[in-house]
Amino acid sequence: MKLKGKVAVITGAGSGIGRATAALFAREGARVVIAEINETSGAETARRIQAEGGEAFSVTTDVSSSESVAALFQAIDDRGWTVDILVNNAGNTEGGLTPAAEMTDRQWDVIIAVHLSGTFYCTREAIKRMKTRKQGAIINLGSAAGLGGLPGAASYTAAKGGVIALTKGVSKEVAPLGIRVNCIAPGWIETPILDSLPAAMRPAMPQMAPLGRIGQPEEIAAVALFLASDDSSFIVGQTISPNGGMYT
Numbered sequence: 001m002k003l004k005g006k007v008a009v010i011t012g013a014g015s016g017i018g019r020a021t022a023a024l025f026a027r028e029g030a031r032v033v034i035a036e037i038n039e040t041s042g043a044e045t046a047r048r049i050q051a052e053g054g055e056a057f058s059v060t061t062d063v064s065s066s067e068s069v070a071a072l073f074q075a076i077d078d079r080g081w082t083v084d085i086l087v088n089n090a091g092n093t094e095g096g097l098t099p100a101a102e103m104t105d106r107q108w109d110v111i112i113a114v115h116l117s118g119t120f121y122c123t124r125e126a127i128k129r130m131k132t133r134k135q136g137a138i139i140n141l142g143s144a145a146g147l148g149g150l151p152g153a154a155s156y157t158a159a160k161g162g163v164i165a166l167t168k169g170v171s172k173e174v175a176p177l178g179i180r181v182n183c184i185a186p187g188w189i190e191t192p193i194l195d196s197l198p199a200a201m202r203p204a205m206p207q208m209a210p211l212g213r214i215g216q217p218e219e220i221a222a223v224a225l226f227l228a229s230d231d232s233s234f235i236v237g238q239t240i241s242p243n244g245g246m247y248t
């Protein structure tokens with residue numbers, strides 16, 4: 001087991017990539033904290049892990065609120081759990097694809113708030129706990145969109161580009177404290193988030209990758225496990241893009 005004795009906090013773990021990562025980390029021996037805005041789906045992820053004999057609890061959390069994030073980490077402290085691993089995975093969409101010239105303030109603000117500010121708020125709280133123990137791994141979910149750009153998604157592209165840059169900046173700051181920060185920038189992955197995109201885009205997605213298919217959440221969870229475990233002990237500030245060859 002690669003994560004035996006570790007505590008992993010995974011945001012947005014009620015669905016998709018986060019749920020697959022939570023399940024894999026639990027099978028690898030981690031105790032898992034599910035920080036999810038959807039109370040029902042977060043509790044369901046915890047229940048599935050417990051049913052397999054793992055340890056998990058869910059805390060209803062809005063990562064775009066620094067108060068909510070502070071309460072999440074307080075709940076972890078109150079349990080007497082440490083924080084060894086943080087996966088900043090929570091993600092949202094707002095209104096599908098919209099040209100930049102027509103994008104509303106809200107479409108801009110809520111995406112930046114969840115993906116970029118949310119990643120920062122959780123990172124800040126995690127570092128406070130990790131630095132006292134001189135160890136930790138933080139994994140941020142960027143996107144191939146943040147590397148190559150996605151038309152009609154100015155806010156999402158900017159937020160994910162920001163997450164990739166945040167990864168680089170914070171990683172240099174905290175590596176001397178024993179904390180490694182890295183980023184995963186997936187291509188198209190089969191999760192409910194794709195439902196927010198125009199249905200006409202779906203048939204084209206597999207063709208965008210030379211592998212000829214879109215990815216599965218478990219294929220991202222496997223990369224997260226690598227970055228969370230000692231297998232990646234010399235990897236700092238990097239962005240790995242599992243995308244089937246779509247963006248190289």
Ligand SMILES: NC(=O)c1ccc[n+]([C@@H]2O[C@H](COP(=O)([O-])OP(=O)(O)OC[C@H]3O[C@@H](n4cnc5c(N)ncnc54)[C@H](O)[C@@H]3O)[C@@H](O)[C@H]2O)c1
Pocket residue numbers: 011012013014015016017018035036037038041061062063064088089090091092114118141142143144185186187188189190191192193194
């Ligand atoms: N699926 C893809 O093709 C793809 C590609 C690149 C990057 N990503 C990124 O991967 C991450 C996971 O996405 P997914 O594909 O699994 O989507 P998903 O919709 O299946 O899961 C996202 C989860 O985040 C939760 N969430 C939303 N807002 C939240 C908030 N404010 N606080 C806490 N939780 C919140 C949702 O309730 C949901 O459970 C996201 O950051 C997404 O941008 C996904």
